[in-house]
Amino acid sequence: MASHAANLWVLLGLGLAGILLVTKKFKKNVKEDFGAFIEKLQLLPPPQPAPPKAPHPLTSLTFAVSDVFDIEGYVTGFGHPEWASSSSAASRTATAISTLVEGGATCVGKTVVDELAYSINGVNKHYGTPTNPAANSRVPGGSCSGAAVAVAANLVDFSLGIDTVGGVRIPASFCGIIGFRSSHGAVSLMGTLPISTSLDTIGWFARDPNVLRRVGHVLLQLPFGIQRNPQQIIIADDCFELPKFPVDRIVQVVIKSTEKLYGRQLLKHENLGHYFSSRIPSLKLFHKTNGEVKTSSIRVLANIMRFIQRYEFKYNHEEWINSVKPTLDPGISAQIYENLETSDTDIENCKSVRNEMRLAINSLLKDDGVLVIPTTAYPPPKLGGKELLSEDYQNSAFSLLSIASISGCCQVTVPLGYHENCPISVSFVAKHGGDRFLLDTLQNMYKSLQEQVDVIATSKSSSNAVSKEESAETAKEMGNQAYKEKQWQKAIGFYTEAIKLSGNNATYYSNRAAAYLELGSFLQAEADCTKAINLDKKNVKAYLRRGTAREMLGYYKEAIEDFQYALVLEPTNKRASISADRLRKVFM
Numbered sequence: 134m135a136s137h138a139a140n141l142w143v144l145l146g147l148g149l150a151g152i153l154l155v156t157k158k159f160k161k162n163v164k165e166d167f168g169a170f171i172e173k174l175q176l177l178p179p180p181q182p183a184p185p186k187a188p189h190p191l192t193s194l195t196f197a198v199s200d201v202f203d204i205e206g207y208v209t210g211f212g213h214p215e216w217a218s219s220s221s222a223a224s225r226t227a228t229a230i231s232t233l234v235e236g237g238a239t240c241v242g243k244t245v246v247d248e249l250a251y252s253i254n255g256v257n258k259h260y261g262t263p264t265n266p267a268a269n270s271r272v273p274g275g276s277c278s279g280a281a282v283a284v285a286a287n288l289v290d291f292s293l294g295i296d297t298v299g300g301v302r303i304p305a306s307f308c309g310i311i312g313f314r315s316s317h318g319a320v321s322l323m324g325t326l327p328i329s330t331s332l333d334t335i336g337w338f339a340r341d342p343n344v345l346r347r348v349g350h351v352l353l354q355l356p357f358g359i360q361r362n363p364q365q366i367i368i369a370d371d372c373f374e375l376p377k378f379p380v381d382r383i384v385q386v387v388i389k390s391t392e393k394l395y396g397r398q399l400l401k402h403e404n405l406g407h408y409f410s411s412r413i414p415s416l417k418l419f420h421k422t423n424g425e426v427k428t429s430s431i432r433v434l435a436n437i438m439r440f441i442q443r444y445e446f447k448y449n450h451e452e453w454i455n456s457v458k459p460t461l462d463p464g465i466s467a468q469i470y471e472n473l474e475t476s477d478t479d480i481e482n483c484k485s486v487r488n489e490m491r492l493a494i495n496s497l498l499k500d501d502g503v504l505v506i507p508t509t510a511y512p513p514p515k516l517g518g519k520e521l522l523s524e525d526y527q528n529s530a531f532s533l534l535s536i537a538s539i540s541g542c543c544q545v546t547v548p549l550g551y552h553e554n555c556p557i558s559v560s561f562v563a564k565h566g567g568d569r570f571l572l573d574t575l576q577n578m579y580k581s582l583q584e585q586v587d588v589i590a591t592s593k594s595s596s597n598a599v600s601k602e603e604s605a606e607t608a609k610e611m612g613n614q615a616y617k618e619k620q621w622q623k624a625i626g627f628y629t630e631a632i633k634l635s636g637n638n639a640t641y642y643s644n645r646a647a648a649y650l651e652l653g654s655f656l657q658a659e660a661d662c663t664k665a666i667n668l669d670k671k672n673v674k675a676y677l678r679r680g681t682a683r684e685m686l687g688y689y690k691e692a693i694e695d696f697q698y699a700l701v702l703e704p705t706n707k708r709a710s711i712s713a714d715r716l717r718k719v720f721m
């Protein structure tokens with residue numbers, strides 16, 4: 134008899150183990166469905182040095198790279214199958230990748246880029262558009278869309294990309310993660326496909342500012358140095374007039390965080406368009422009188438940046454793109470062959486603007502200043518949305534992106550929560566060569582910035598005067614993001630705030646129950662699911678979660694009833710079917 138009981142428990146254990154393995158496999162497939170990767174591979178770091186030497190600085194971290202970086206033995210695809218089919222496997226690995234692997238990180242694959250890495254949208258008709266984990270119905274942003282999605286979906290710890298005219302900054306903003314564009318020339322581009330040589334620079338994505346900084350120290354090969362606090366935080370007022378969504382909250386987050394950490398005396402305001410007009414004489418060579426100077430100077434810079442990108446891209450690849458022009462995405466083809474009003478002499482004038490602009494920003498920021506601007510002018514557009522083809526969408530985006538691209542300065546994109554279920558962000562810019570200072574500043578400010586986001590997002594007297602329902606949805610979305618990042622207690626806090634604002638929403642209780650389950654708080658999970666079911670009798674997830682909680686509490690009969698009722702509502706639900714059958718066989 135005892136032997137029979139022991140065998141029963143062994144079988145039960147094996148059955149539960151099998152279910153766990155199936156669940157893990159299912160979760161893995163869901164992650165892969167984000168469509169971030171072109172190719173999976175593995176580049177392993179060298180063995181750890183023997184004590185007392187310190188371990189590699191990036192030990193245990195995984196990363197992915199955009200498909201513009203060479204990896205020995207693999208073809209670099211450039212986001213276009215014709216390029217891949219006409220290219221040979223790389224004979225050596227890009228310097229940036231080798232540096233990271235030698236630093237202890239493991240490279241796990243190549244990720245999708247926009248066609249020829251030339252767009253800011255994140256759409257690729259050949260390989261598919263990666264799914265934006267932060268807003269599934271929205272574009273992920275480009276050109277390094279897959280690299281951003283891989284980080285946002287928690288598939289890797291960080292990823293590597295190229296930022297020419299926003300290739301890292303835009304997808305970081307649209308996917309709600311951190312994106313760093315290094316100073317032009319600060320990190321070796323050896324082994325990368327050139328897009329626009331005078332604008333290209335290495336960038337990287339991460340969810341954690343500490344990881345971003347560790348990667349930066351390895352790539353930039355920075356020696357030990359004392360951290361410096363900023364001595365001025367300059368808000369570009371005219372740039373904050375460009376976005377098509379409310380920016381008061383963004384500005385208030387930066388102001389409140391700065392006051393808390395450094396004092397209000399550090400805050401300054403600047404009209405960047407006026408400043409550039411007075412400090413960049415060569416702009417007059419391109420300037421057209423079209424109303425207000427404050428916006429026109431930045432718009433002119435956007436046109437200059439686009440001209441440089443187009444000119445240098447065609448210089449590098451014109452013969453090839455002419456041969457495949459019919460296969461190019463119409464939107465990208467239009468940009469490459471756009472008839473901007475320029476001449477050969479404009480090339481030298483562009484160089485003058487670039488040099489003068491770098492001097493102007495260095496003069497404004499000096500060694501210890503940070504410029505604050507919006508990352509984007511629009512929230513991430515809907516997939517197939519009209520904004521993607523809008524001239525204003527392009528012009529507004531390039532106006533903001535041109536500041537760092539033309540000057541060669543470093544810039545970091547910082548997520549600041551959500552607006553109407555879409556990620557929003559702010560960007561900090563430091564002078565050319567100020568990469569360490571900017572990484573340190575972000576690390577010092579990040580926690581405070583997120584705290585201010587939480588305060589403002591849940592405040593009833595928000596400057597945007599949003600309704601309780603909108604505030605509740607914002608809190609729920611922040612809870613969802615915390616849940617994705619496995620910050621269960623933080624997720625519970627956000628869901629609780631959503632319930633306080635709108636206590637008759639079954640989803641809020643059900644979501645909080647999911648977080649309680651992760652923490653092993655089964656009584657709380659059961660109570661929340663019961664409340665959700667009372668509010669919505671057809672909430673399948675609530676029945677499944679309550680069934681799980683009751684099973685763990687030993688209420689097997691009630692758990693079976695929950696799983697059976699979930700099956701009545703959703704007859705094809707495999708989880709409910711497997712769970713009900715398993716419990717019936719063992720406990721009935």
